[in-house]
Amino acid sequence: MAMNKQGRPTTPMGSEQAVFQTVSGNKGLAQAEKLIFEIGDIHQTGVDLAKPVKVKSRLGGMERTDPIGLAGLSEPQAMRHYVRLSQKNYAIDLGVYPLGSCTMKHNPRLNEKVARMPGFADVHPLQPESTAQGALELIHVLAHWICTLTGMPSVAMTPKAGAHGEWCGMAAIRARLDADGHTHKRRVLVPESAHGTNPATAAQCGFSIDEIPATDDGRVDLEALKAKLGDDVAGIMLTNPNTCGLFERDIIEIADLIHSVGGYFYCDGANFNALVGRVRPGDLGIDAMHLNLHKTFSTPHGGGGPGAGPTVLSDALKDYAPLPFVTRDGDQYRFVEHKEGEGAASFGRMCAFHGQMGMFTRALTYMMSHGSDGLKQATEDAVLNANYIQASLSDVMTPAFGGVCMHEALFDDRFLEDTGVTTLDFAKAMIDEGYHPMTMYFPLVVHGAMLIEPTESESKQELDRFIASMRGLAQRAKAGDVDFFQAAPIYAPMRRLDETQAARKPVLRWTEPAEAGK
Numbered sequence: 001m002a003m004n005k006q007g008r009p010t011t012p013m014g015s016e017q018a019v020f021q022t023v024s025g026n027k028g029l030a031q032a033e034k035l036i037f038e039i040g041d042i043h044q045t046g047v048d049l050a051k052p053v054k055v056k057s058r059l060g061g062m063e064r065t066d067p068i069g070l071a072g073l074s075e076p077q078a079m080r081h082y083v084r085l086s087q088k089n090y091a092i093d094l095g096v097y098p099l100g101s102c103t104m105k106h107n108p109r110l111n112e113k114v115a116r117m118p119g120f121a122d123v124h125p126l127q128p129e130s131t132a133q134g135a136l137e138l139i140h141v142l143a144h145w146i147c148t149l150t151g152m153p154s155v156a157m158t159p160k161a162g163a164h165g166e167w168c169g170m171a172a173i174r175a176r177l178d179a180d181g182h183t184h185k186r187r188v189l190v191p192e193s194a195h196g197t198n199p200a201t202a203a204q205c206g207f208s209i210d211e212i213p214a215t216d217d218g219r220v221d222l223e224a225l226k227a228k229l230g231d232d233v234a235g236i237m238l239t240n241p242n243t244c245g246l247f248e249r250d251i252i253e254i255a256d257l258i259h260s261v262g263g264y265f266y267c268d269g270a271n272f273n274a275l276v277g278r279v280r281p282g283d284l285g286i287d288a289m290h291l292n293l294h295k296t297f298s299t300p301h302g303g304g305g306p307g308a309g310p311t312v313l314s315d316a317l318k319d320y321a322p323l324p325f326v327t328r329d330g331d332q333y334r335f336v337e338h339k340e341g342e343g344a345a346s347f348g349r350m351c352a353f354h355g356q357m358g359m360f361t362r363a364l365t366y367m368m369s370h371g372s373d374g375l376k377q378a379t380e381d382a383v384l385n386a387n388y389i390q391a392s393l394s395d396v397m398t399p400a401f402g403g404v405c406m407h408e409a410l411f412d413d414r415f416l417e418d419t420g421v422t423t424l425d426f427a428k429a430m431i432d433e434g435y436h437p438m439t440m441y442f443p444l445v446v447h448g449a450m451l452i453e454p455t456e457s458e459s460k461q462e463l464d465r466f467i468a469s470m471r472g473l474a475q476r477a478k479a480g481d482v483d484f485f486q487a488a489p490i491y492a493p494m495r496r497l498d499e500t501q502a503a504r505k506p507v508l509r510w511t512e513p514a515e516a517g518k
């Protein structure tokens, strides 16, 4: 252990020593933090208010009589509570986040600045159209960029997430099938490597699901697909690049096969950031595809925050798009709100208003600040970074499939064979290394999967630092240091939680301890 001149250690305690517990539970400069209800007393307020003057209630007996039950904290207490909590979080602004765009990629600050401009930030969905022309124009221009990038004739802007966009596309397919009297077409083919939301969406829209197996190289088994074709097939839901991070090479043939039985091709385009500027879905025979603005186009969505899942639709489906949508008459923009005129064939309304204005603003800012050449480069850098990681680690870890990957590097757990270390242990040790773990045990078709998506915004220095940590861990596992892995994480605020208990019996509500009640 490194010592300073006074003979004191300069590095943190190693795993071999017993972990010393402080009286407070604090560690170094990090303060332990309780629940907000345990700090603030629900029987007092954080501010001194003068006793209200007596007024006659105009609430007709609906006024609250019970205590409100919120923790009373002063401003500095409230600030500290949330800042302490934020310091227990890992963040994209702290380091590499190997979950990638699926969870968090760099959100350029320019996007935030534009989204805060009052004309966009303060716009109200019920204000007269004539006073919101700039916002409507923004939606219209963004739709134009999306159609151009995808090579598709139309886009539905209202869906508020990827899965919501899937629902939009499948509802449009169902509306078209019904309009044509093809009510017997109710079977949807879903490859094994599809994202879990795909079969869930198809089921939600009233279709039955028929699974297609994957080949050994992680792609759709074309022969198995052919065997499943029939007159009752409504369509296919295919993720491309698929969840193994691979491009579906036979995609055009798959589109032709589905169309030959009168079905529609839904493509899950959540991973469009691997394709922008290189491939246009419209050229692949796709009928419907959602984009995740909160993945590809960098709008923030950590912690279940807002998303946006605009869904592009082919000529066959575009008339069935959800209400409302923006249209342009001369130099005026307006919403089509009702099932009449241009909206007559619409399958209806998915949400109260037009979608996520803040996300639209950020996504268009991202697109326009990159330009078409910059968007293409972002795609290429995302793919390059993933391949750099795969190539740099392939001598110590085991890539699940040979060859070039798209925007994600996928490893399996063969390199851990006979070490006693599992994918989970490996991920926990990454926490001590200062990295949020990658996606684990997904996709399901790969044993002990470790899926790493660095995104385009990581520098070579950051990638090299991450790779060095991963190499070190892989070598340590192979050297037989199983105890180290099973003890990890040592430095995290919490070590190993009972994840099963947390998932099956979550405690979501704070209740006041009986003896404290007054």
Ligand SMILES: *Cc1c(COP(=O)(O)O)cnc(C)c1O
Pocket: 102, 161, 162, 163, 164, 195, 197, 239, 268, 270, 271, 292, 307, 309
């Ligand atoms: C993220 C993702 C989805 C779902 O998107 P949400 O916005 O989380 O609903 C669907 N498919 C794929 C491939 C994804 O990566």
